[in-house]
Amino acid sequence: MTRILALLLLAFAAPVSAQTADTTFMWWNPQQRTPNTMHSLIYEMTQRCMGIEGEPFGELRWYSADFVLRIIVVHPPERADSIVTERLGGLWIREPRMVVFDEERFNSPEVVAHELGHDVLRNGTGHDHDNPVFQRCQIGALAP
Numbered sequence: 001m002t003r004i005l006a007l008l009l010l011a012f013a014a015p016v017s018a019q020t021a022d023t024t025f026m027w028w029n030p031q032q033r034t035p036n037t038m039h040s041l042i043y044e045m046t047q048r049c050m051g052i053e054g055e056p057f058g059e060l061r062w063y064s065a066d067f068v069l070r071i072i073v074v075h076p077p078e079r080a081d082s083i084v085t086e087r088l089g090g091l092w093i094r095e096p097r098m099v100v101f102d103e104e105r106f107n108s109p110e111v112v113a114h115e116l117g118h119d120v121l122r123n124g125t126g127h128d129h130d131n132p133v134f135q136r137c138q139i140g141a142l143a144p
């Protein structure tokens, strides 16, 4: 629903080229977690699938939180700003190197594989999802 709303906002704001947007991420009540066997196995499989050796698994910090949100503030010209929020399953952060998951998705293999894909790739430019490596390993279309 929020994704549709965002698309509508983008579609009706004119001229499109003058519109800007700021994206931030927020989470509430983070709890540091210890990864389990599934997490380490997915990390190994992700490295093998991507053909990339990631940073040491044990140095990645793991958290779960009540909510993980992406907040987009759209600045259409000559209109009031619009705020769009989207609840995420998880989020990878480069520095400090960490992953934070919605507490209900901490043990979701799909969401974990997606965020660990970001960590192994370590591109972090926001274009990871378009990377052929992501596509090949079938993690590109999952949670942001």
Ligand SMILES: [Zn+2]
Pocket (backbone or CB within 6 Å): 114, 118, 128, 129, 143, 144
């Ligand atoms: Zn992502």
